[in-house]
Amino acid sequence: MLTAPNERLKRLIRQTLLIRRIEERVIELYPSDKIQSPVHLSIGQEPVAVGLCEAMTPQDILFTTYRGHAYYIAKGGTLPELMAELYGRSGGVSGGKAGSMHLAAPEVGMMGSSAVVASTIPHGVGAALAAKLRGEKQAVITVFGDGATEEGVYHESLNFAVLHKVPVLFVCENNALAVHTSLAERQAFDTESHAKAYGINTTVIEDGNDLIKIGDVTAKLLASLRAGGGPEWLMIKTYRYKEHVGPGDDFDAGYRKRADMEPWWKSDPLNRYADIVKGMEAEVKAEIDRAVAFAEASAPPAPEQLLTDVE
Numbered sequence: 001m002l003t004a005p006n007e008r009l010k011r012l013i014r015q016t017l018l019i020r021r022i023e024e025r026v027i028e029l030y031p032s033d034k035i036q037s038p039v040h041l042s043i044g045q046e047p048v049a050v051g052l053c054e055a056m057t058p059q060d061i062l063f064t065t066y067r068g069h070a071y072y073i074a075k076g077g078t079l080p081e082l083m084a085e086l087y088g089r090s091g092g093v094s095g096g097k098a099g100s101m102h103l104a105a106p107e108v109g110m111m112g113s114s115a116v117v118a119s120t121i122p123h124g125v126g127a128a129l130a131a132k133l134r135g136e137k138q139a140v141i142t143v144f145g146d147g148a149t150e151e152g153v154y155h156e157s158l159n160f161a162v163l164h165k166v167p168v169l170f171v172c173e174n175n176a177l178a179v180h181t182s183l184a185e186r187q188a189f190d191t192e193s194h195a196k197a198y199g200i201n202t203t204v205i206e207d208g209n210d211l212i213k214i215g216d217v218t219a220k221l222l223a224s225l226r227a228g229g230g231p232e233w234l235m236i237k238t239y240r241y242k243e244h245v246g247p248g249d250d251f252d253a254g255y256r257k258r259a260d261m262e263p264w265w266k267s268d269p270l271n272r273y274a275d276i277v278k279g280m281e282a283e284v285k286a287e288i289d290r291a292v293a294f295a296e297a298s299a300p301p302a303p304e305q306l307l308t309d310v311e
């Protein structure tokens with residue numbers, strides 16, 4: 001039997017809903033070509049971002065991937081500036097020049113995301129080392145996909161962080177896919193055992209839909225970092241509902257089955273708590289409408305902005 005969600009769970013469900021609905025709006029808008037940026041949707045994976053960011057203070061900082069809308073929102077980025085960025089307009093969070101894959105909002109600790117797989121992992125290590133050298137208690141999380149664990153820089157980053165006791169939380173957002181290739185087809189090693197070989201503490205969350213568990217586990221790991229512990233490694237298993245890139249479904253692409261989605265669909269908090277979600281829909285829709293209106297009204301970047309922000 002489900003227990004009634006408390007205020008904390010309601011807050012997390014609302015954030016999950018906001019992310020889901022804004023990405024669904026992106027899907028609706030996409031055929032209009034108003035959003036020309038490629039989009040890697042997080043639909044299905046939102047609870048991972050929501051749970052991780054719940055445990056972070058506004059001063060804590062986050063590095064993530066091109067699948068970053070959820071993180072931008074969960075870390076406190078504003079919706080109108082997100083939508084205008086996707087539209088490529090001057091009101092966007094990066095003046096319309098970064099697009100979906102390179103979202104950053106340093107003022108809320110969302111330091112950056114990148115199209116280059118694994119490239120933000122060492123950025124997280126560097127930022128955490130800087131915080132340590134400055135004696136700050138700022139915690140740093142660097143999020144990457146399971147595919148990123150096959151990149152050399154991931155291994156270099158783990159080795160360096162353990163060797164120098166860098167207080168960074170490595171988070172592997174494991175949807176068991178890299179584009180169309182499953183984890184089992186790609187890796188001869190077990191990702192967690194392999195990380196352990198560097199001497200790092202590892203934790204695995206099997207249910208990436210468990211908002212409360214993700215929040216609680218992350219809070220515990222960040223407390224350990226703040227107390228001067230070395231790096232920590234967390235894997236959260238999750239499931240991507242949509243195609244790797246773009247607004248569509250791809251269950252007919254031949255690399256996975258619709259039935260694979262069923263257990264995740266069942267434990268999806270937006271389905272489990274459908275009654276609560278219903279009561280939140282109108283307000284969430286109004287918030288998204290305002291963001292879209294802002295993007296529509298925002299002007300394209302002026303030609304003289306072409307070479308600014310790049311030096």
Ligand SMILES: Cc1ncc(C[n+]2csc(CCOP(=O)(O)OP(=O)(O)O)c2C)c(N)n1
Pocket residue numbers: 065067115116117118144145146147148149175177178179244
């Ligand atoms: C260095 C690099 N190699 C290859 C690519 C092409 N590429 C884009 S996404 C992707 C899959 C990455 O999978 P994963 O890290 O698990 O992230 P997910 O897309 O599942 O969130 C690949 C290989 C790239 N963008 N950068």
Ligand SMILES: [Mg+2]
Pocket residue numbers: 145146147173174175176177178179
């Ligand atoms: Mg993946």
